Amino acid sequence: MASPRRYRHDPERTGLARSFAAWAARQGLAVQALSAEQRVVLEAVRRFLAWSGSGTLFTRLAFLMLLHLGLRFPRRIVQAVLGRSITDKSVWRALTPRDALARLRAPDRRAEAGARRSKLTVAHVGPIARFLTAHPHTTMVELHRWLTTGPLALPITRRRLYPALRRLGLDALLLPWGQRKKGALPASPGPSTPGPSC
Numbered sequence: 001m002a003s004p005r006r007y008r009h010d011p012e013r014t015g016l017a018r019s020f021a022a023w024a025a026r027q028g029l030a031v032q033a034l035s036a037e038q039r040v041v042l043e044a045v046r047r048f049l050a051w052s053g054s055g056t057l058f059t060r061l062a063f064l065m066l067l068h069l070g071l072r073f074p075r076r077i078v079q080a081v082l083g084r085s086i087t088d089k090s091v092w093r094a095l096t097p098r099d100a101l102a103r104l105r106a107p108d109r110r111a112e113a114g115a116r117r118s119k120l121t122v123a124h125v126g127p128i129a130r131f132l133t134a135h136p137h138t139t140m141v142e143l144h145r146w147l148t149t150g151p152l153a154l155p156i157t158r159r160r161l162y163p164a165l166r167r168l169g170l171d172a173l174l175l176p177w178g179q180r181k182k183g184a185l186p187a188s189p190g191p192s193t194p195g196p197s198c
Contacts, residue, residue, distance in 0.1 A: 016043040060104050067093050120164040132173040
């Protein structure tokens with residue numbers, strides 16, 4: 001049986017590192033601080049994900065591999081290669097192989113969470129302002145119901161609604177409701193009774 005051919009110098013090493021540097025430059029990423037070994041690994045992962053597509057399983061598998069190579073890749077560059085944000089490195093690193101296997105196969109909840117965190121934009125200012133102007137005593141519950149089940153059909157949680165309204169300057173239209181909820185609406189003063197004349 002023929003032994004595998006051995007090279008004194010890996011002919012692919014320089015090519016992979018150079019390919020990754022070119023890709024990073026197109027993405028606006030600074031990779032001067034990366035070693036050749038880091039660049040080679042990241043380029044290999046990038047090519048693997050280009051072949052496999054953006055499937056959750058392959059992305060998680062690549063992330064798990066990068067975590068356990070001991071090369072300490074910069075977070076920003078890893079996020080660019082994986083095409084996703086990284087907020088759970090410590091959780092993944094602490095998993096046992098058995099737990100990691102279960103995590104790899106778990107359904108992806110990120111898309112659902114993103115939908116629940118849907119943001120109001122300036123395009124929604126007009127419709128919301130018209131609705132609140134036409135219904136000046138609308139409560140947050142009623143406004144949330146109109147936003148989620150009405151013509152706009154926005155998948156936004158009630159907890160995130162008021163901060164979004166405040167960011168767009170629409171919270172001022174809800175002040176009368178806020179005052180009523182806190183019991184801060186002053187009672188309308190009755191007719192003043194003149195004091196006795198001297």
